[in-house]
Amino acid sequence: MIKTSTKKICIVVSSLGIGGAERSSALLSEILFDLGFQVHIVSVLHYVDYPYKGELLNLGELKLQDDSRLGRLKRLRVFHNYIKQHDFDYVIDNRTRIGFFKELVISKWVYSNQNVIYYVHSYNTDNYINPNRLLGKYLYGSVTRIVSVSKAIADKLKHKYGFNRITTIYNPIPDLTTQQIIDDTSYEPYILYFGRLDDKVKNISLLIDAYDISVLKKNNVKLKILGDGEDKDMLQEKVKTMNLSQFVEFLPFNPGPYNIVKNAYFTVLTSRYEGFPMVIPESLALGTPVVSVDCKSGPNEVIIHEENGLLVENDNIEALTKAMNRMLEDKDLYLQCKSNAKKSVEKFSKDDIKQQWKTLLK
Template identity: 60%
Template sequence: MVKPKTKKICIVVSSLGAGGAERSSAILSEMLFDLGYDIHIVSVLNKIDYPFKGTLLNLGVLKDEDDSILGRLKRLKVFKNYLKKHHFDYVIDSRTRIGLFKEFLISNFIYNPKKTIYCVRSYNTDGYINPNRFFGDRLYSSAHRIIAVSNGISVKLKKKYGFKNLTVINNPIVINNVSVMSEVDVKNKFILFFGRLDDSIKNISLLLQAYAESKIFQKEIKLIILGAGKDKDLLLNKSEILRLNNSVSFLEYKSNPYGWVKEAVFTVLTSRYEGFPRTLIESLALGTPVISVDCQSGPNEIIVDEHNGLLVENHNIKALAQAMDRLVEDKELYLRCKANAKSSVAHLSMKTIGLQWKAILN
């Protein structure tokens, strides 16, 4: 009996560091590698923080050396030659895709559309699909598949572009026992935000305002903000204005935040928009209840209100403050959400999500 040929898959990423989308791409490489595919990863930027599996082509090293127009053309040539050399069965493009001319070149002259799968990992779809309906359709409608990480994203793309090659595959969860062994040096109880400190997306200002209005900070339950980003100084200043200096701690970015997540009373998400947020599914997988604003998209596909957490109206400071108080003061509610947390995301296991990818690739 002839053994079937191992399929070669190339995953193209913006980077492998500093964000949930990038983390999901790294996990995708591990998942497909473990399923027996020959995995190659091409990174546009020289930022490799997350563990991955497969062979890495780091175009970011060339970018650091020369980011002129000539340097960019050189990188495109290196990329094209790499794809040509390896004869990949599929290319999975997980990058943000901005710039009509550049993406026209890539989709038409570097990729083979019938062997290309495009991922859309945020409700801000303009970063992945050209906002012009004509150009968006021209660039992506002939692709093998467009993978949306949430139903909300899929509905938006179908309505705007009429794509018929859409499939929804959620982000999977991968947390092992070693991941949660990091030490947590906090004596008080605390609630947690972990993620990128970009207030234009994550709206951490809303979290600070709601925390200041809640009763929980008067009960000496601290707020820990874990992460790095361009708005750290702005948020530190806002915390000072709200007189939260003794109650809010800003800790540095950690590639392994799971010890903190597991020890938190609950975690909080206040984003203006999302994709299928890893912070929520990873918290629940560790048995930690969640509170999230009902932003587009993801939270209302993950949280069953009062079952595994609380879902509140977005941009509503009072509603968020009340939700924080409820989850602390209502012991029955809290214990119910905690008891249901892990089982509520069991369908997002690597095995289950891996089978969905396998169906696309085979």
């Protein structure tokens, strides 16, 4: 196939819906498209919630038609032929990558003779790089580049596998100037969690327990939990059992929840681990302070304690409760965090991240 003068990029994603990594992949397609690259996206699942730019091959639609073993083999061949047909300058793989033999086939056959950049979106690196050091090095030791979304992830990969082709590029904040965002003072005061309702990772139970013993409830500051996931029913039942139904409100998944974030008193993150949780810089970009546990990884690369939010020890209900109480009761602290919020995340703007990708893909 004759190459064009414009570089062709293929972004391979689990999907374009539901999660933070998926949203950052959609944003990456916009960034690379705006840089002048020919952008193609291959999605393993059919979910498409977030806006994107480029041509989409949705393997998820084929999966819905036939998810038998033969159907999976057919999708793999469609994937292989698509990569071979277009002869991309770079393939950027954003998927979770579990299972040695499956990834062996993809890395050595589907991506044969391709320049591949592998993304790692979580501090739980076993979801992206084989946990066996030798197998991990065999699959990914000589790739074009590994991109981590936090410095802590990059340090972990270097220490565990000895990788040296690692670059940290943070996930960008969406361009919020294009959104209809209203500063609405008519809202009843509330704090907000927004994200996937997966309690094993996000530890939303900790937030509910801390809220229950905090002063927020007594001051009629509600807790809103926005998102969907496998643990939604369990969390709703927990709230009901604790007699918190009048104080805790569950809101459905919203791909653009900016008004709700903007008008929150503060947002909260309680995850056991992360990669680079976009809810933190997005909140700050909207002028909303954050109370977050200091989990691995991401929060301490964005939050400056007592400057734009509060960082507390992970999985510590007393520390989290105290921080939420402080943010409500210490008005000077709250106003300082709020006034510093937007400026503190300017380095995560799409324009800044765009330049980093432009340099990497030269």
